[in-house]
Amino acid sequence: MKRILLGGVALVAFPMVALANCPPVTVADMMGVAPGAFPEQYELSEFQAAANCTLEFSENPAIAELNARIRNNPPLPPVAERLPEEPLVVAPYESIGKYGGVFDALSNATEAGTSDFMSVRHVNLVRYSDDLQTIVPNVAKSWEWNDDYTQLTFKLRKGHKWSDGQPFTSADVKFWYDNLALDPNINEKPKDYVTVAGQPMTVETPDDETVIFKLPAPKPGLLAHFATHYAQAFQPKHFLGRFHPAVNPDADKEAQALGFENGYAVIKAYYGNSDWMDTATPMLNSPDKVAKMPADAAPTLESHIVVRETTEGRHFVANPYFYMVDTAGHQLPYINEMDEVFANDHEVRLLKLVNGEVDYKSQSLGLPDAPLLLQNQDKGNYTVQIAPRISMATVSLNVTHPDEAKRAVFGNLEFRKAMSIAINRDALNQTAYFGEGEPRQYVGFSPVPDFVDPKWLSYAAEFDPDTAKKMLDELGVVDKDGDGMRELPNGDKLVINMQFATQGIPGQVVELIAQDWANVGISTTVKEITPDEYRSAQSSNQLDVGLWEKSQPLAIVLGNNELWVPPFENYFAHRNGMLWAEWVDTNGASGLEPPDYVKQLMKDINAFQSAPVGSPESNEIGARMVENMTSNLLFIGTVLSKGPIYHSNKLKNFPEFKTESYEYYRTYPYRGPQWYLDE
The missing domain is CATH 3.10.105.10 (Dipeptide-binding Protein; Domain 3)
Structure with a gap:
């Protein structure tokens, strides 16, 4: 409180009080709120300062039921305790969304033609904005290069949690790099993108929120790799590390109790032999052992987690600990469930699309398919974009x-x-x-x-x-x-x-x-x-x-x-x-x-x-x-050439794609967690 003299009269000035409810800012209507440092998103403190408000968090009414379908997940604490201290605040494209619905996806087969759907729920340390020019924060809150591009430092979000509620920290990045990416028992040889001119980097973790990549030579493109690649720069040490002999001396003993030869066999059942994020889960890899295993799938930071998998397809539910909220404080994602059906025959896939049985598809479609798809838009209640391609x-x-x-x-x-x-x-x-x-x-x-x-x-x-x-x-x-x-x-x-x-x-x-x-x-x-x-x-x-x-x-x-x-x-x-x-x-x-x-x-x-x-x-x-x-x-x-991008008309906050391409990791720049279904 401050006293001010005005015309000899003492007035009392009170400090400006932040509004209790924040304006539901969208890309289409910013409501007078200044943009953040990065397009279409804010850090929490940045948004509250720009909008002069305090963001109150709310959750999907069905989230407890969805969480119960994630085997061995504990009961949920309140939403504010599930979010990081600084959640990523996302401005939806057109409108604040509605919770609910099942997103219908179509892929070719297990680990085949799945990347367009995988990219809808994908996360990594950073991503490209939909202008395909600006790299923006995602899992990481910020980053900084040294002068000669031999040291890249990321700051993570304090209080971020995996889908099972366990803390996500810098140790999970170091575990991915040291114990998976560089371990010849997992990857026969390191992938190019985890090396610099064939030489490994080192990862230092001075605290839970700081990750430092030290490079043997300059590689400024490392940041763009994290923005565009399916390989996520983290894995759950608390979960997979239990079966890694470098982390747990009893790893083999614990694995053998589950019926596996050794700890590496359990890791491969969850993680596969590489960092392809759609590798089959134990539900498909080890169906005879899965009931004894700690979970059906390894914990994730993605918007949804798989809870059922067969050779016919997979089913996902919303991640109850997902780290994004919209500008009204609703925890994302809006969409409750995702159902992925496999169809290897191209004509079968086209028939499903024409019949309106799918909510989004771009992969495995080509411009020769466009006339059939365009002719049936009204009948199938969908829209087809024709966008330039890169490759x-x-x-x-x-x-x-x-x-x-x-x-x-x-x-x-x-x-x-x-x-x-x-x-x-x-x-x-x-x-x-x-x-x-x-x-x-x-x-x-x-x-x-x-x-x-x-x-x-x-x-x-x-x-x-x-x-x-x-x-x-x-x-x-x-x-x-x-x-x-x-x-x-x-x-x-x-x-x-x-x-x-x-x-x-x-x-x-x-x-x-x-x-x-x-x-x-x-x-x-x-x-x-x-x-x-x-x-x-x-x-x-x-x-x-x-x-x-x-x-x-x-x-x-x-x-x-x-x-x-x-x-x-x-x-x-x-x-x-x-x-x-x-x-x-x-x-x-x-x-x-x-x-x-x-x-x-x-x-x-x-x-x-x-x-x-x-x-x-x-x-x-x-x-x-x-x-x-x-x-x-x-x-x-x-x-x-160009390529078709298909989406159901009931799928909202779906923007115009600048390219129909794999190269920027398909849908990742277009912010799948803020899509919603209006059925």
Whole structure:
């Protein structure tokens, strides 16, 4: 209280009192409240100061019932005790949502075609905002780099809890890194994104809320990795650590009491052999043991947790300890339950979409599916967005094919060039993509940075079947038996088996390419297989040709070198050069030694990731990488197109997507926890 003299009269001025109820700010109506430091979200103290209010928390009326379906979860304390001291305050797009409902999702199969749905509930230390330019806080409250990008410090949220109510702390980040990411019993070798130029980082945890990544060399793209990747930089030490021998000396004994060989076997039952977050739970991995295990699934920080899993699908309920609230103080997520159905047949998936049986879908859809989906919008009560894509359908000859005669031909640059100019990209664009795409060559980066010479976008991308035929003749790939189709130089029949999965490339695109190749005398077979079958054949080096989408933005390349190091991506994506990768992994003990330009790519990507972004050094390295990758046609580009994004009209707070792409982790920038169902 303060006394003020005004005209000789003593007045009493009271300090401004914060409003009891905060304005329900949305992106559409900010109600006069200033934006926060980051788009569409606030830290609690930041929001209360901006809105001059005290946020009162409330919970989903059904949350106790939902919590009871999470096996072995304890009864719930009040919502304020379940939230961190500084929850993340989210401004919904259009309106404060309603609790309730079951979100219907559609995937291909267990661990196949699931990432668009997984990205709805996904969390990581940070994320990209929906402008796809600004990295914003998420699980982490803040971050800070040192001057030379060799130390990245995160501050976590005090009082944050796992879905079982146990504290989430910096120890969970260190456990993920030291005991899972770097443990050869879990990952045979560390993933690129947890190393810097192949060397491990160190993780320090001076207190429960501070995590310090110390890097052996600069890697400014590490932050973008955490913003875009499915691999979450934390795992529950209190839960999985119980079965890790480095954490618990009795880990094997406890595992054996559950019927497992050792502690690692239990960890793999929950976590799998990698950090793919949709690995099958014990409900599918160990159904004979699951009743004795501490939970059906490992605790999560995501918006929903799986409570039922079969080969037909999975079911999720809201995480009662989720760390986000809306601007009215309602704990997110709004949606009570999520039901995921598996359908590997593309026609079955389309039928379910047309019938309005699904609330959201983008993965495994292509522009060739758009006419059918658009025609049935009113009937199915859904909306289809057509958004630009970042990656494009890409073809790769298996340059380390197990058949030495095919390997010799596929490994010849002139053959790859002939196969590239045999493709009629303009016709492909008109027929499969309705003229909406851009024919181009694969250059590794998309969108294309300034350091890329435009000539590479059209390199060997002209349609010239006569020259292609001449080149094949000169290579000795000629028709020797007079049947109109060419043989290998040794006289063996040349047939390129084009196995594909619609998750990775539209079937119509494959058929058109196959016809173009047949027109220059290359015999092909086209067969649709499941994503699991495709990946299995790819991993065992049995594919003749890779057929999958490919490319990445600069920000992601700076944090992940997979596109540039044999086999040129990961299990879930587009790879060739499997035997080159074996040579690299074994230091030359087995596999095939890659050519010098591939060794240069490996050297350059490490230097590129450490160079200051946009510097002359960085641009020079990047330009050399593009020239090496493109001029050697390891991957043959087709058409950069658009893709459909499907959502039910009852799904609210669903924005316009800037891209239909995997690269920014699909739905993650578009804030799935604030979606709600208005049924």
